[in-house]
Amino acid sequence: MPHKNINRRNFLQQGAIITGGVALTPLVGYASPKPITAQSTLADEPMWYQRPLRMLQTVLREPDAVNYNAQAVVDYMLKTDCNTLVVNAGGIVDFFQNPLPAANINQFMGKNDILRDITNACHKAGIKVIGRVDFRGVEEKIFRQFPDWFSYDDTGKPIQLGYTRPQLYASCYTSYHRNEHAEQFIKYIVGEYDIDGIWHNSIGVGGICHCSRCKASYKAKTGADLPVYATASDEDLKQYMVWKSEVADQHMRRMKETVKAFGKEKAYSAEVFSMFESGGKVDSGIDLYNAREHFDYLVSVAFLTENSEHIHYEDLNYANTIVRFLKSMAPEKEAVILYGGNGTAHRYVMDPPQDLKIWLWEGLSAGGRFWNCSFTGQYPGATHDRRNAYNHQDTYSFIKKYEHLLAHHVPVANVGIYYSRPTRLFYRNKPPEGDSFDDAIKGIERVLAENHIPYHFIPDDQISTDRLKKYKAIIMPDVKCLSENEVALLQNFVAGGGKLLATYETSLYSEDGLPKKDFGLADVFGCHFTGEKVNTRKDCYQYINDPSHPIVSPDSARTELLINAGFTLLCEANPSAKKICTYTPLVHNQPPEKAWTNEWAKELPTVLEHDYQKGKVIYFANQPDQVTHAMGHPDMSNLLLRSLQYLAGETIPISTNAPESVHLGLTQSARAEGEYIVTLVNTTSGQGRPIRRLVPVNAVKILLDADGKTLKKFEVMRSQGACKVELKDDKVEVTLERLEDYFSLFVKMG
Template sequence: MGKYWYQKQLRMVQTVLRETDIVNYNAKAVVEYLEKSNANCIIINAGGIVDFFHSGLDGANLNSFMTNEDILGDLVREAHAKEIKVICRIDFRGAEKDFFRAHPDWFSCEEDGSPKMMSSLIKSEVDIYLPCYNSRYMNEQAMEFTRSIFRQYDIDGIWENALGMPQGVCYCSRCREKYRKDMNKELPTAQQIKNPLVYEEYRKWKYQCALQHIDRIKNTVKEFGDDKAYAAEIFGFLRTAEREAINVLDLDMARDSFDYLVTPAMVSQEAAPASYASGLVYPGSIVKHMKMISKNKQSVLLFGNNGGTLRYVKDPVVENKIWLWEAVSAGGGFWNCLFNGQHPAATHDNRAAYISKPMYDFLHENENILEYNLPIAEAAIYVSKPTRDIFGNSLNFSKDQFCFNMKGIEKVLVEKHIQFVHIPGHINISLEELKPYRVIILPNVKCMSANEIEIFKEYVKEGGRIIASFETSLYDENGNKRNDFGLSEVLGVTSTGTVEDTTVDCYQLIKDTESALLKGIKDTQLLANAEHTLLVNALPGAKAVTTYIPVIRNQPPEKAWIRRMDTVYPVSLTNTFGKGTVVYFAFPIGRALYNYAHDDFVQLFENALDMTLEEDFMIKTNAPASVHIQVISTGEEQNGVMMSLVNHTGTMYRPVHQLVSVHQIEVDIKVPHSPKELRILKAESPVVFKETRNDDGTVTIKFVLDRLDVFAAVWMKM
């Protein structure tokens, strides 16, 4: 059987309609824009908060500007004539006052019975009453609304917007009854939910409610054929919810429920006012993460202006170009959400109308190569979902013990041009999922199940290498603290249970000057320390490279000393377990790399990578760290490898407004054998190839680029 359309490359455009955009809607002009943009799918408002067609349902919230228009019919007819798919956006995050008054029992409520309101979460000109995952409004009403669209129009799928809006504990009658039935107890009170154990129990239950809701909407869509697509809005793996809100949705849950994976990722990321919180390599990172979650589904990056905060004007152009080429280099598809209105010519700011066209053109021109692709990696970061859920907080750096660890680790991997992926960690991980990677990084992976621990033991015993930090494996998958590390004998340490605050005026004492972990570090007895340090004891055979020094206060200078710097507690340590090698840091080095990035932390972590990869990297290059290099495989049918370069070299501060070209870049890539074909997919200057056969039978291909302005890509058919 052939592939459904949503299993092929997706180049999407969403026209973000305001109520007034229904007036004189010009479907022909919209489709002309899609054709010029090389898009193959459009997402258009259908309804929920505001209906853009007559659903025929009781209580429909019809667009007040609607007369005799039939914009869905017009668009489906015009788009299908050009072989462009049409997805309808539904948004059942809430309803206005009149509908709520007619059906108050269809919505979410607080413990005292008062309704939950959107105004408590985001700014809005109107009061929106919120539903929950179990509510009639978000389920039966949404399901009937979806059926009414399919019955009237030959649309190709449904996009459920704002799926993550239901927040906090809901005390509606349905939730009370369902919790009583599922959990054999009453819903926790506002006071009880402050207990971490009660909180986790409720969060997991709510997670199941969210999954059940998703399946209800998906099954409704599939009533009209397996070729009809369903997906919904879920933010990326580095976007954790506020703990108080008890939001539970993440990309991992979508692997089975959605027909393709998509996540919003804006240059200025989800902030009010807009700010530049994410690094410019994030698009490639999130695309790779989606591909690792579900290797057979299309991965799509949703991008738009200013995180939705300043949605009427464009984001900085140069940053957008870097952002989009990053996603291309990882093999992702696109969802353009750049403007408000019918089409660019009918909106206020037309400057960004075609900023994504070069990327869409590139994907279209190389569709046969890039339709199916996966990242190639020598290193992997283990993404622990329980650690993220229990200890992550992307909105508050001081409280987070997951997100910023990930970002710091990625920063060094990117700058060293090391090819990496994220392993979606789970309690039933298998050895086969770990074996492809020469080194696996555990950035403070606090939560590990008994099975995960045994699998990692086996991985290292058979010759695998790991780099771990801080409290890795000190908690089980439910966040319960163990008496000691689950991976104690692998890491080569035991925990004392004491954590010292080493955020200020703290150092490490060098103990083993001959260790490869200290390569290039000379003329010093001390290194910087940071964050918090877990005091650990080394097991026999493990080698302490540096040790903990108690705080040395910096003021007054005359008193900035202590009598004894030497302690028995390792801060950095190497160990051998079976045939494998382990590097352990007793502080969260990922957070330190993100927040402080002192030379000592960078060099320690780079040396750990050199040790575990034995300096035998897939990519060797003279390109500066500001040039990001990514490699992906292009599927069994094409049996090829694409290597891309994205230039980040620019102005001193973000946002980047000007790129500086890099000249005479040499890149060596090691491949198993001679390519059958070498093809330049995109380059801004001549590219020269040279092939060298290695002693081990592999082949090194040297690429020399005379100049890199923004993006270049080459393809090798193997």
């Protein structure tokens, strides 16, 4: 096989055509979450909203209408390579000359029409315009005119939103305000202003509304009266949430049909919050499971921080995580993260700039797009704090330049994390362990990201025999709630040769969150739950029962014990299962003279391996994933990593010598067969958040497995320093002299 050294200049000037026969076939067959075919919703000629979106949202305040300069907004957008503007249309305050009932025209606008001015200016520049509408509530003067349009509590008192000032009078999914009025409103602005789409802001409705429409609808559906939250049973609230999700679904469908009546090129979307939020017993009834079919592109709020009094920064890889999740839900749609404005809590000052840049590169590396949300001023360059005004420019300009290569990309992986909506809903009631739904998933993600292992999410409502077969290994991080159908599919997956890694209470509850006496997957795990769980958070250990096993052998020559933490289920292993590690009861640490035990217990497994027909399982009776996220002890993370490597074998297609602080990405085109993008995101920095300065990483190598397909073309899209590519031993070896922030390489296989 010929070897070629190619410098960065050659890459950038002409790419390269290699005829020597190198290939990446391990990539070619990798699982795309939902392969896009000629019959899918991605047309031969995609709509504008199915192409890479580079969005700016200006959430105008009322005084921003004074001397509004539409051309200055457009000039800024052109300078920063934005291609879509989201701008206030109205609902709470109207930024157009609204002739409809319940109009609340901006008091500072006079006879001007902001919506018309900015739409005309954007369209002349080739920029799409999405009108932001908000029907969550109205000011008191509007409520007094139309009191029967809005929401009421169980005492007959109108519901007001406590988090707004003034406190808006709220409306619900069945109300006239959110339906007939909203329809009329949307029809007017889409028809009159020729805007390109609607952004349905604050679409979710919290709490229980007792308006006459809700009472009638609920009675017709269930035969019961609406529950009163303070006295309702859990069953009553579950029944209410089933109905509420249905009416929320109907509302989204109605709004989308209103927009689409003007043509399929008109876009409709709304915000959905974190994939990890479990909410309370009563929430909005909207998440991506029911929203994805209604939205033309998927948007998730992904601020660096949250809107709360006590601020913390999200994990730097969360932007990547949410894009992976959105792509797993609907790979044919653009996955957009809505960022900026300091999580809205301190919206008048900048986001930490270095974190924000990493945030954008992280999202892009999974195939994501961006929605820069500016909360103050006419645009980011004309506000009190202008330090973030151009922070997105590098990323947006990169997307614009390489749009033809980046379009319609989805993450590549043959390892999947099982995502269970019923398990997320289980956490509406805080479990006795005190953990959260996201803890176990984030622990697994940490292990995968730090070790540069590509992965997908597998949404529980999309599993099938064919979907599961695409993965060499499936990870079930404390997936408590499984239906009988899911259990059967997973049993068949392992029986047919699949590999499974599961932790803690996986399959110990029904899909409705009801506890079982034993695991639904007990036969697959090779063990049975005794009915007892113990708190092993402190002074607890695991005895290495099988020191020769590959997942403990790197340590067993030097230790008999590993840490245990979190909670542990006491389980009895089948004779056919291998007990790798076993549960040891608490060893008190005080006084130290008494901190000993006669014998380390060896009966009850904490980690076991079981061969189930043609397949293999590693089951953890404790919480290594949750513990990895919470405290990061290497015993737990090493057990997870080695278990995954043991199960997946040599099938992981890509590797790098980069440190854990460099995140590796791999995506493939859903339209053009054989096209891939490899990325590196550097997060190496000093201690603590926010990040002050990135530390460059030198001499980074990436290896791509090659086996049979020719490498037709490649191009370095972004690199710092020299880049060398060698083709040898069925490997594509990429060597970077220096990585500062982001590296991106396009390859096309024959």
